[in-house]
Amino acid sequence: MFERIRTGIIKKTGIAAMSLxxxxxxxxxxxxxxxxxxxxxxxxxIRISGGTAHIPVMKEAARQIMTANSEIxxxxxxxxxxxxxxxxxxGIVDIGNSGRAPSDAEVEQYGLNLFKWAIDGVGVAVNPGxxxxxxxxxQLKDIYSGKITNWKDLGGKDSLITVYTxxxxxxxxxxxxxxxxxxxxxxxxxNFVVSNxxxxxxxxxxxxxxxxxxxxxMDASVAGxxxxxxxxxxxxxxxxxxxxxxxxxSNTKGDPSGLTKLFIEYLLSPEGQQIVVQKGFVPVN
Amino acid sequence: MTRVTQQTARIVxxxxxxxxxxxxxxxxxxxxxxxxxxxxxxxxxxxxxxxWSPGQGLYGFLPMTMGTAAISFxxxxxxxxxxxxxxxxxxxxxxxxxxxLLDGFVRFMTGIPTVIYGFLGIFLLVPVVRTLFTSAGSxxxxxxxxxxxxxxxxxxMIIFFKDGFDSVDFRYIRAADALGADSVQRLIYVILPGAxxxxxxxxxxxxxxxxxxxxxxxxxxxxxxHVPGSILDSARTLTSHIALVSASDYESLAFKSIxxxxxxxxxxxxxxxxxxxRLGRKRGQV
Numbered sequence: 001m002f003e004r005i006r007t008g009i010i011k012k013t014g015i016a017a018m019s020l021x022x023x024x025x026x027x028x029x030x031x032x033x034x035x036x037x038x039x040x041x042x043x044x045x046i047r048i049s050g051g052t053a054h055i056p057v058m059k060e061a062a063r064q065i066m067t068a069n070s071e072i073x074x075x076x077x078x079x080x081x082x083x084x085x086x087x088x089x090x091g092i093v094d095i096g097n098s099g100r101a102p103s104d105a106e107v108e109q110y111g112l113n114l115f116k117w118a119i120d121g122v123g124v125a126v127n128p129g130x131x132x133x134x135x136x137x138x139q140l141k142d143i144y145s146g147k148i149t150n151w152k153d154l155g156g157k158d159s160l161i162t163v164y165t166x167x168x169x170x171x172x173x174x175x176x177x178x179x180x181x182x183x184x185x186x187x188x189x190x191n192f193v194v195s196n197x198x199x200x201x202x203x204x205x206x207x208x209x210x211x212x213x214x215x216x217x218m219d220a221s222v223a224g225x226x227x228x229x230x231x232x233x234x235x236x237x238x239x240x241x242x243x244x245x246x247x248x249x250s251n252t253k254g255d256p257s258g259l260t261k262l263f264i265e266y267l268l269s270p271e272g273q274q275i276v277v278q279k280g281f282v283p284v285n
Numbered sequence: 286m287t288r289v290t291q292q293t294a295r296i297v298x299x300x301x302x303x304x305x306x307x308x309x310x311x312x313x314x315x316x317x318x319x320x321x322x323x324x325x326x327x328x329x330x331x332x333x334x335x336x337w338s339p340g341q342g343l344y345g346f347l348p349m350t351m352g353t354a355a356i357s358f359x360x361x362x363x364x365x366x367x368x369x370x371x372x373x374x375x376x377x378x379x380x381x382x383x384x385x386l387l388d389g390f391v392r393f394m395t396g397i398p399t400v401i402y403g404f405l406g407i408f409l410l411v412p413v414v415r416t417l418f419t420s421a422g423s424x425x426x427x428x429x430x431x432x433x434x435x436x437x438x439x440x441x442m443i444i445f446f447k448d449g450f451d452s453v454d455f456r457y458i459r460a461a462d463a464l465g466a467d468s469v470q471r472l473i474y475v476i477l478p479g480a481x482x483x484x485x486x487x488x489x490x491x492x493x494x495x496x497x498x499x500x501x502x503x504x505x506x507x508x509x510x511h512v513p514g515s516i517l518d519s520a521r522t523l524t525s526h527i528a529l530v531s532a533s534d535y536e537s538l539a540f541k542s543i544x545x546x547x548x549x550x551x552x553x554x555x556x557x558x559x560x561x562x563r564l565g566r567k568r569g570q571v
Binding site: 185189191206 | 336
């Protein structure tokens with residue numbers, strides 16, 4: 001019915017098969033008219049937690065569903081990808097979101113099913129007042145490892161760089177660390193913030209800040225920085241030009257059923273994917 | 286009938302007292318048991334002295350221990366004169382009407398959730414610190430956190446200080462008045478020495494609150510994992526560290542290390558209480 005990936009079983013060799021599955025899933029889902037109608041006459045609760053990049057889409061999907069059917073209540077909490085995976089695995093929530101594919105060990109331990117419904121870039125962000133709008137990957141690594149400490153070395157004004165990063169449970173951090181820093185060091189004096197929203201607030205308020213946020217979260221309050229000449233935008237993420245990108249996943253323990261299943265079907269339906277586009281992410285289909 | 290009632294009351298109160306004492310002991314035992322893999326291997330003490338860098342397999346929490354010590358100590362340094370001054374004002378130096386108003390306000394302040402202080406800190410205090418001190422970088426630093434934290438602990442300290450002030454025998458005060466002492470002399474020579482036990486308790490309670498608070502430090506201290514070199518450095522407390530790490534993978538070593546972290550916080554808190562009591566006793570004997 002929909003894309004179901006067990007990373008433990010299907011590894012890199014299965015990518016072709018996966019995209020085929022995804023295509024098939026989309027075809028089937030789009031065949032049924034109005035995914036939101038499937039909630040008609042139902043009632044109950046869906047509990048969601050985890051990845052903070054997912055929240056705008058989750059909120060909008062929940063709003064649509066709860067407006068169409070007031071008998072359904074959907075609660076959405078953050079906490080980060082690690083929290084989402086853990087809580088869904090322990091049955092505390094119905095859907096645990098993660099901005100990275102859960103590890104083989106996590107899938108194995110909790111019996112998770114993964115549903116990827118969007119692709120998101122992770123962009124470097126600075127304060128809008130900062131004249132530096134482009135960095136090379138080497139410069140970025142030097143900033144994060146503490147080798148470059150002043151904006152003037154990068155063509156900016158003479159002031160110390162404040163480095164912001166996310167906590168270890170963040171999927172955004174995991175992707176940024178792997179794909180932008182090539183698993184390089186992050187200087188120990190870096191400030192830690194706990195969500196994409198908090199990162200945006202911190203960077204928007206600090207003229208000397210550098211941080212990283214989900215492309216879907218970027219707005220006028222922060223300035224996206226081009227990495228090796230490519231700006232982090234939906235278009236460059238979509239075309240694959242901007243490489244610091246990841247899938248956004250919703251995970252369930254075992255096969256989803258009832259409202260949880262309908263919610264995931266809704267995310268993957270044309271209406272759901274429309275929300276994905278509207279919130280600044282790249283749809284999977 | 287009254288005998289039975291008394292007996293029942295005694296048992297009920299004994300059970301509640303025992304339960305709360307047991308809870309504290311149980312928490313300690315729980316931390317010991319879960320932290321044992323680290324303590325048993327002798328690794329616990331090396332954790333105390335090491336930096337935190339999970340990428341390189343280092344799970345030490347020296348930076349956080351220093352962060353907690355610096356932030357809580359500094360917050361008491363800020364809060365102590367503030368609280369003592371307020372209590373002196375309420376306890377005789379100021380007009381009674383305003384004192385009563387102040388008393389009500391302080392009691393109201395104890396109920397303000399700590400997240401409110403954190404939130405105010407981000408939008409009001411942090412930008413000020415950032416503009417005042419250029420070396421403070423983001424403005425999220427020990428100074429910001431301890432200033433905000435001193436606001437959180439002051440009401441607690443004021444209430445205990447005031448209890449101490451109120452417990453001073455009224456006859457002594459009358460005697461001082463009869464000897465012709467003015468209000469400042471009465472305060473310094475009679476009330477303050479008499480209120481000393483209350484002041485010590487107030488400092489202990491304040492320190493406990495400062496060490497135990499998570500949100501203010503988490504929101505405005507910056508959470509950097511280095512040993513802070515100045516009060517304008519970003520720092521992470523043990524409590525924010527536990528909050529940050531407990532969100533990561535349950536099976537990871539990083540997660541297991543936070544039990545040792547909790548144990549350190551527990552011990553640090555106990556040591557602080559003992560130290561304050563010791564200091565207080567010495568002063569009391571003079």
